[in-house]
Amino acid sequence: MNCENIKNSMAIHLKGKHRHPDFEYDFPAGSFDYPTSAPFDQPAPLDTDTGGNGQIKRQLMDDTTEEFVMRQFKLHSQFTERQSQTVMFAVVGYSVTAAGGSNVRFNFRHSARNNVRGLDERNWDFPFASVESPDFECSSDQDYLDYFFWTETVENLEWVARDDIRIMLSRIATDDSGNLTGDYGLVDFKIIVPLQRMN
Numbered sequence: 001m002n003c004e005n006i007k008n009s010m011a012i013h014l015k016g017k018h019r020h021p022d023f024e025y026d027f028p029a030g031s032f033d034y035p036t037s038a039p040f041d042q043p044a045p046l047d048t049d050t051g052g053n054g055q056i057k058r059q060l061m062d063d064t065t066e067e068f069v070m071r072q073f074k075l076h077s078q079f080t081e082r083q084s085q086t087v088m089f090a091v092v093g094y095s096v097t098a099a100g101g102s103n104v105r106f107n108f109r110h111s112a113r114n115n116v117r118g119l120d121e122r123n124w125d126f127p128f129a130s131v132e133s134p135d136f137e138c139s140s141d142q143d144y145l146d147y148f149f150w151t152e153t154v155e156n157l158e159w160v161a162r163d164d165i166r167i168m169l170s171r172i173a174t175d176d177s178g179n180l181t182g183d184y185g186l187v188d189f190k191i192i193v194p195l196q197r198m199n
Contacts, residue, residue, distance in 0.1 A: 021078075021194075021195045022192050022193065022194055022195065023076045023078075023079075023192070023193050023195055024190055024191070024192050024193075025073055025190065025191040025192075025193070026188065026190050027069075027071050027188065027189045027190070027191075028057065028187070028188045028189075029046060029056075029057035029058050029059050029185075029186060029187050029188065030046055030057045031071070032044075032046075032059060032069035032070060032071055033069075033070050033071065034068065034069065034070065035068050035070050035168060040068050040070075040168060042065055042066060042067045042068060043067060043068060043069070044059040044060055044061045044062075044067035044068060044069050044170070044171075044186065045059065045060050045067075046058075046059055046060075047059070047060050047185070049096075049143075049185065051143065056187060057187070058093065058094075058185030058186060058187050059185070059186040060096065060183040060184075060185060060186075061104075061170070061171035061183060061184045061185075061186055062171070062183055063171075063179060063180055063181055063182055063183070063184075066107075066170045066171065066172055067170060067171065068168050068169070068170045069168065069169050069170075069186070069189075070166065070167065070168045070169075071166075071167050072164065072165060072166045072167065073164075073165055073167070074162065074163070074164055074165075075112070075159055075160075075161060075162060075163040075164075075165055075193065076161065076162075076193060076195060077161050077162050078161065078195040078196045079159065079160070079161040079162075079163075079193055079194075079195060079196075080154060080193075080194045080195055080196050080197075081154075081160075081161075081196070082154065082194070083153065083154050083155035084153060084154070084155065085153070085154045085194040086151040086152065086153050086154070086194070087151065087152055087153075087154065087157060087159070087191065087192065087193050087194070088149055088150075088151050088190075088191070088192040089106075089108055089131070089133070089149065089150050089151070089152075089189075089190070089191055089192075090147065090148065090149050090188075090189070090190040090191075090192065091106060091133075091136075091146070091147075091148040091149075091169075091186065091188075091189055092145055092146070092147055092148075092186075092187045092188040092189075092190075093145070093146055093148075093184055093185050093186045093187045093188070094138070094139065094143060094144060094145050094146055094184075094185050094187070095138045095139070095142075095146075095180055095182070095183075095184055095185070096182055096183040096184065096185050097142075097181070097182050097183075098138065098139060098140055098141055098142040098143070098144070099138075099140065099180065099181065100140035101137070101140075101178050102137070102138045102140075102178055102179070102180035102181070103135045103136060103137050103138065103174045103176065103178040103179060103180060104135070104136055104138055104148075104171060104174065104179075104180050104184050105132065105133055105134070105135050105136065105171070105172050105173065105174045105175070105179075106132070106133040106148075106169060106170065106171055106172065107130055107131075107132050107133070107169070107170050107171075107172045108130065108131045108132075108133070108167065108168075108169055109128035109129065109130050109131075109167065109168040109169075109170075110128060110129055110131070110157070110159075110165055110166070110167050110168075111124075111126045111127065111128045111129070111165065111166045111167075112126075112157075112158070112159050112160075112163040112164070112165045112166075113126060113163065113164050113165075114160055114162055114163045114164065115162075124164070124166070128166070128168065129157075129158075131150075131152045131156075131157070132172065133148065133150040134150060135174045135175055135176060135178075136148040137178075138180055138184070145187065154194070159193075167191075169186070169189055171184055171186075
């Protein structure tokens, strides 16, 4: 596994007279590790799907058993200090067996530590906090990729620049009765973080 599977997209967004750069962390299928200790001991296995024009990697997430992928990364040194700004989470994937009216939901867990937090906050073995996504409707067309996005504020995440962050992603039951039956194939997971304003 390539431990440097983190890509800097540095997409620059224009807002008035100021530029607000974003930094994108990209975690494709196959770049993840798997937790092995309870209650997070069910991995979302890596799988290869073969079509008529090649193959695609995916992590299979079950509809009845919560299965996990995990990573860790260093938060950008220019991560914003503005508490009202938002971090965006993005899932790219597709239903292994497409069906109309089917939904999925995800749980993003995170645990952040940093040497500027104080000696009492450097212990890496710190509990995870959760950011659940809303329910998302999957494409009813077989092998069509879904692009799902949700956000959380910097204030609620409590992240600070240069944090060392452990993350886990899982699929959880939807709030309605339309939970997708069978596996969902996670192709890519992205975290897009706001950086300090460039004047």
